[in-house]
Amino acid sequence: MARRVAIVGVGQTLHEEFKDQCIYWENDYEATKLALEDAALDKGQIDTVIASGWDAVDGRTISDMHTCMAIGGYLKDSSHVGEDGIMALAYAYLRIASGQFDTVVVAGHGHREASLDRVSSVVFDPLFARPVGANHITTLAMQANAYAQRYGVGQEAAAKVVVKNRANGARNPYAHLQTPVTLEEVQGSGWVAYPLHALDCPPESVGGVALILAAEENVKRITSKPVWIKGISWAIESYYLGAKDLSQMPSLAAAAQRAYRMAGIVRPLEELDVAEIHEPTSFHELMAYEALGLAEAGQGNRLVEEGLTEREGKLPVNLSGGCLSTNLLGASGLARAAEAVLQLRGEAHGRQAAGAKLALAHGFSALSGAAAPTNCVVILERG
Numbered sequence: 001m002a003r004r005v006a007i008v009g010v011g012q013t014l015h016e017e018f019k020d021q022c023i024y025w026e027n028d029y030e031a032t033k034l035a036l037e038d039a040a041l042d043k044g045q046i047d048t049v050i051a052s053g054w055d056a057v058d059g060r061t062i063s064d065m066h067t068c069m070a071i072g073g074y075l076k077d078s079s080h081v082g083e084d085g086i087m088a089l090a091y092a093y094l095r096i097a098s099g100q101f102d103t104v105v106v107a108g109h110g111h112r113e114a115s116l117d118r119v120s121s122v123v124f125d126p127l128f129a130r131p132v133g134a135n136h137i138t139t140l141a142m143q144a145n146a147y148a149q150r151y152g153v154g155q156e157a158a159a160k161v162v163v164k165n166r167a168n169g170a171r172n173p174y175a176h177l178q179t180p181v182t183l184e185e186v187q188g189s190g191w192v193a194y195p196l197h198a199l200d201c202p203p204e205s206v207g208g209v210a211l212i213l214a215a216e217e218n219v220k221r222i223t224s225k226p227v228w229i230k231g232i233s234w235a236i237e238s239y240y241l242g243a244k245d246l247s248q249m250p251s252l253a254a255a256a257q258r259a260y261r262m263a264g265i266v267r268p269l270e271e272l273d274v275a276e277i278h279e280p281t282s283f284h285e286l287m288a289y290e291a292l293g294l295a296e297a298g299q300g301n302r303l304v305e306e307g308l309t310e311r312e313g314k315l316p317v318n319l320s321g322g323c324l325s326t327n328l329l330g331a332s333g334l335a336r337a338a339e340a341v342l343q344l345r346g347e348a349h350g351r352q353a354a355g356a357k358l359a360l361a362h363g364f365s366a367l368s369g370a371a372a373p374t375n376c377v378v379i380l381e382r383g
């Protein structure tokens with residue numbers, strides 16, 4: 001039987017606007033240092049390290065040569081995941097659950113060396129897709145439009161997600177954007193790619209996030225406030241836009257159902273206390289509600305309309321402000337997990353969900369494919 005695994009340390013830097021003088025691995029170093037301090041450990045007590053990120057975004061070939069060293073990988077086992085950091089978290093979980101290692105540092109960062117629109121177009125077919133402008137944001141817009149058209153979801157419903165998340169971000173001292181916005185400001189912001197306005201899309205943020213995981217037999221000597229990984233799963237769908245129904249997120253639905261099964265969750269809307277969802281656009285948060293089984297298909301907007309996902313609602317969603325307040329690119333999903341840990345430990349000061357015991361964290365990889373093809377769901381429980 002697999003060993004139980006807990007998150008025993010969390011660290012994150014302030015998330016800010018991109019700075020030309022910033023070196024990407026410095027964010028990993030600072031976040032890891034904070035996580036080690038949080039767990040009262042030193043790097044010598046860590047068995048292995050796992051870094052996440054994309055070479056194309058970092059502007060370096062084999063960028064983990066720097067990130068793995070920065071998070072304590074010198075003269076020890078290290079590995080790299082070319083995906084969002086939440087996939088590195090899943091990899092770390094497996095390494096401990098299998099008995100291979102006892103303690104792991106997982107780190108990710110937000111960074112970019114060039115236009116993200118241009119860099120993200122590289123994953124598309126060079127003959128048919130790239131020439132017409134396919135990149136991460138245009139394909140996400142296509143998906144948002146397919147969803148909106150199929151279910152009759154208006155732009156106002158999506159704009160209300162932005163208002164909610166930006167209000168939450170204003171309470172988060174780590175967030176990149178800490179200014180609330182109104183419905184009118186969202187709908188009045190310029191077009192990016194229909195049906196997305198500028199404020200329906202996230203910023204490009206710089207910063208780092210790190211988590212420390214430990215096997216059950218080591219947890220008690222490290223911390224009195226562990227957060228246990230109760231369920232975890234991931235799924236991948238076709239990367240080809242023409243091979244799937246863009247109005248849905250089947251890989252997220254598959255990952256969620258397996259994670260729920262592992263955690264013993266039957267009614268997620270009733271049983272979860274807080275959720276951190278990776279929303280690359282406002283429409284995608286509504287889509288995620290449905291894929292996660294929180295609402296029926298086409299009914300995700302009702303959760304927002306009825307205030308169920310507000311701070312004082314039945315299931316608060318993205319109390320951190322979500323990606324619409326901070327978008328760490330290769331670490332956005334890992335940041336969702338970090339926020340969920342803080343919520344369960346009662347340390348999300350100023351944005352705390354009262355009495356949270358069970359949380360969901362979701363991340364996906366937008367930049368390594370079109371229209372959210374890779375999704376991961378983690379269920380966390382307060383110890």
